[in-house]
Structure formats: C-alpha cells, structure tokens
Amino acid sequence: MDLEQLNSELDTLRSKTAAAVCDLTSMDEVRRLESQTTGKSGTLGGMLGGIKEYPPQERGQVGETLNQAKGELAALFKNAADRIRSTAAAAEASKASSYDPSLPGARPPLGTFHPVTLVQQQVEDVFQRLGFLVETGTEMETEYYNFEALNIPKLHPARDMQDTFWLTNGKLLRTHTSPVQVQAMERHGPPLRVIVPGRCFRYETIDPSHENTFHQVEGLMIDKHISIANLIAMMKLLLREVFGRDLKVRLRPGYFPFVEPGFELDMSCLICGGDGCGTCKRTGWIEILPCGMVHPNVLRAGRIDPHEYTGFAFGLGLTRLAMMKYGVADIRVLNSGDLRATVPASRFGGPTIVAKD
Ligand code: PHE
Numbered sequence: 001m002d003l004e005q006l007n008s009e010l011d012t013l014r015s016k017t018a019a020a021v022c023d024l025t026s027m028d029e030v031r032r033l034e035s036q037t038t039g040k041s042g043t044l045g046g047m048l049g050g051i052k053e054y055p056p057q058e059r060g061q062v063g064e065t066l067n068q069a070k071g072e073l074a075a076l077f078k079n080a081a082d083r084i085r086s087t088a089a090a091a092e093a094s095k096a097s098s099y100d101p102s103l104p105g106a107r108p109p110l111g112t113f114h115p116v117t118l119v120q121q122q123v124e125d126v127f128q129r130l131g132f133l134v135e136t137g138t139e140m141e142t143e144y145y146n147f148e149a150l151n152i153p154k155l156h157p158a159r160d161m162q163d164t165f166w167l168t169n170g171k172l173l174r175t176h177t178s179p180v181q182v183q184a185m186e187r188h189g190p191p192l193r194v195i196v197p198g199r200c201f202r203y204e205t206i207d208p209s210h211e212n213t214f215h216q217v218e219g220l221m222i223d224k225h226i227s228i229a230n231l232i233a234m235m236k237l238l239l240r241e242v243f244g245r246d247l248k249v250r251l252r253p254g255y256f257p258f259v260e261p262g263f264e265l266d267m268s269c270l271i272c273g274g275d276g277c278g279t280c281k282r283t284g285w286i287e288i289l290p291c292g293m294v295h296p297n298v299l300r301a302g303r304i305d306p307h308e309y310t311g312f313a314f315g316l317g318l319t320r321l322a323m324m325k326y327g328v329a330d331i332r333v334l335n336s337g338d339l340r341a342t343v344p345a346s347r348f349g350g351p352t353i354v355a356k357d
Pocket of ligand 1: 259290
C-alpha cells in the first residue's frame, strides 16, 4: 500500500469512526469501539504494525501520518466519553433536584364503609356493651321460622303485610330478621339477649322510601320480669347513642302477630326537621322501630314458658336509620352502587351524603 492509499484508508476510518461515536451511549461501548479501532489488534493497530513493510525512507512519513491519525481518533473517543459522562451527570442532577422530601406523599384512594354498615357497627356496639349476642341467621329461610313460629299461620291475613319472594325449593327470602327470634330461643334458652342485623327482602314496588332489599336489626330480650318500661328505656338509649342526642319519639299502637302489645316507635324526621317531606310522607315522622312484648305463642314455639318468662322484641329499620343519620333522602341510592352515597372515611361522624332526587 502506498502513502496515497494509506491516506485514503485513514480518511475512511476517521469519517466512519466520527459517525460511529455519535451513536455510543455508554462507556463500555466507547471502550469496545476504541479497542477495535486504535487497539493493538484494531484497524489502526494493524496499520502501525505494518510500518516495517514500507521502504526505510518512507517509514518516517508513514509513522507520522499514522500517529497523527491515532491522535485524531483518540480525540473522537475522548469527546464521546465526555459527552456520555456529562449526560449521566445531568440526569442524576435533575433526579436529585426533583426530589423534595418535604412534599406530602401521594395519597392513595381510601375505601370507606357503606352508610348501612356504619350504622350497623354502631348498633352492634351499643348492644354488645349491654350484653347482647350478635347473630345473623340466614337470608334463605323456611316458612316455619319466617311465619308460623311467629304466630302467623298459613292463610293468616298478616302474611299479606309482607309480600314474599318465594323460592322454587319451597323456602323463601326472609321478609324480616324476626325468624331468628325462635331460632335463638331454641339455641340458647332463657334468659336471652340477642340482636340480629341482616338483609331482608320484600316483593315490593320501590320508591324513595321502599326497597325490595333492605337491612334490619332484630332485638330480643327475654328474662323474668321484663316489661314495656325496659323496652322503652332500651330504645331511647339506642337512638341517643346513634344520633348523639335525645330525639323526639312517639309510640303508637302497632299490630304484629308476634308481639302483644305491639307498637310503632316513630322518630321525628331528620331530613326535613319535622316539617314534612317526601321521605316522611309529609307527616314529619319516620317509622323507625316496630316493637312490642313477645307473644306467648312465640315463646312457646321457642320452648320457653310464658308464665315464667317475658320479653320484648323490636325490628329496627337499619336502612332507614342510616338514611336519617347520613341525610339520604332516597332509599334507592343505598343499593345503587353510587359512590357518592358513601361516607368519606375521614368523616365517619357527620352527614355528608349527596342524594339523588
Ligand atoms: N319483623 C317486623 C317487620 O319487619 C318488625 C317487628 C319486629 C315488629 C319485632 C315487632 C317486633 O315488620
């Protein structure tokens, strides 16, 4: 190869290397390409090793040319290395400057409880402190426990009070939590204090204050000498605990075959403050608590002697209580999955629900 050829090869090597170094992104890549180019067994290294093939008078010139090329190539690699180092340093620096340890952390979305669950927990808490058991029963019930054991025989007109979803297996979806009354009597015997929170079902047309699926809490207290006075005291205590203040209530006679005497306990409507609205059917009162003294036939069904023991029972409308407590005007919101009908976890105490109208 004469000097001219050598120069042209060096030009090609220089321009190829100059292009190649632009694409390098790491120090490892720089080192690899450098050794392939100017290393001992690299392209230029090979040319340097070939100096002795030239006639002695040309060797000085060839050596000088090769050394100059080597210097230029080394400069290309140094520039690439500098560029890569400074890019890495800049990335580090920007990472450091965007990290501010004094900023508050990202707040993950927090799940909350359903209003009915909140009220249920509260009711359970009040009664557990008073020594009541908490039982749940089953949502699918037998006709016997839902009706017959509760002094509602077949063909009794009271069956029409609770339109029933009958199942093809002859059972039914419980229309109230009362079926657990006789079950609890059978299981535990007297004296007995039990509450039964749970879901109930009625074959009803739904409107702002009626749902076909709703929650109740049954209460049952049986002992010697239990009277209506115990019942009233307990109900007042419950409402005071749930609402944090004494509420206006009224008792009306009410008919349920499984209690005698039976009552309807109403509380003043908290949606309208007693003025009358859609929720309270313009009466200013909300029926919240049917109750009464356990009928002797029901005690007998639970194998308890009505001459020795008496008791009271109540069926608290848990869904309605939640509506009052959290200001939900339309019962349908609660089963709608509308997330606005949940109570922010930070505000478990207050009425914060947006209701559909
Ligand atoms: N189970 C009755 C209902 O759902 C309510 C009730 C319970 C009434 C206990 C009196 C005593 O309508």
